[in-house]
Amino acid sequence: MNQVKCQRCGKVIELNAKTARKKIKCPHCNLIMKQDKKTDRRLMFAKFAYVFAFILIVSLIYSLFREVIDDLFSIVIILIAGLVSAGTSDFVADLLVFKIFGKSYIKSDD
Numbered sequence: 001m002n003q004v005k006c007q008r009c010g011k012v013i014e015l016n017a018k019t020a021r022k023k024i025k026c027p028h029c030n031l032i033m034k035q036d037k038k039t040d041r042r043l044m045f046a047k048f049a050y051v052f053a054f055i056l057i058v059s060l061i062y063s064l065f066r067e068v069i070d071d072l073f074s075i076v077i078i079l080i081a082g083l084v085s086a087g088t089s090d091f092v093a094d095l096l097v098f099k100i101f102g103k104s105y106i107k108s109d110d
């Protein structure tokens with residue numbers, strides 16, 4: 001659980017992995033808040049670390065089977081690995097940051 005204090009009404013908003021989106025709305029006063037810069041930076045770092053780890057693991061597995069895989073097939077594997085890691089990185093980074101650090105929010109301008 002992640003708790004955020006509303007910056008307008010001061011009430012505590014309980015967040016879980018599903019409700020902790022980029023922007024949240026206070027259920028008490030409807031104030032819209034967005035993730036602060038610290039949370040954004042952590043998300044960027046988590047995304048980078050995840051893609052890096054993903055590629056590293058795929059490369060390791062690939063190097064074990066290099067002799068039995070032909071060139072065309074290896075290109076396909078690398079392409080799919082890139083697509084899968086890019087396609088899941090937002091979701092995974094979001095979950096990691098939420099679970100490890102929790103998210104903090106500031107009042108949104110728009």
Ligand SMILES: [Zn+2]
Nearest residue numbers: 006009026029
């Ligand atoms: Zn509020």
